[in-house]
Amino acid sequence: MSKIALITGITGQDGSFLAEFLLEKGYEVHG
Template sequence: MSKVALITGVTGQDGSYLAEFLLEKGYEVHGIKRRASSFNTERVDHIYQDPHSCNPKFHLHYGDLTDASNLTRILQEVQPDEVYNLGAMSHVAVSFESPEYT
């Protein structure tokens, strides 16, 4: 049985590289992406798999790192062996104004 990894910030540069690496190692990878007005999935489009296909190894979940109940639900649903927290504020100026979100 393959290991299951959960990656926050999967659509970012580091998260997408990690997802690709873990998939190559045989992992089942679940990624959390924030809801936004644009899909912002360019970095993972090449590894995206239709969730209705047979045994997909890559899954995307919508989530907000400030919403504990949402994160708890995802953790209970996915039951990962490993969690990689790469999610962060992507705008430098905003991160200085609201450091609690980085």
């Protein structure tokens, strides 16, 4: 089962950093 992350403010500096980090960890990222 894949892990899914929902990030609010994904277009901001912190949100994009967090999205990249989670993608590397195998998460499915939405935002």
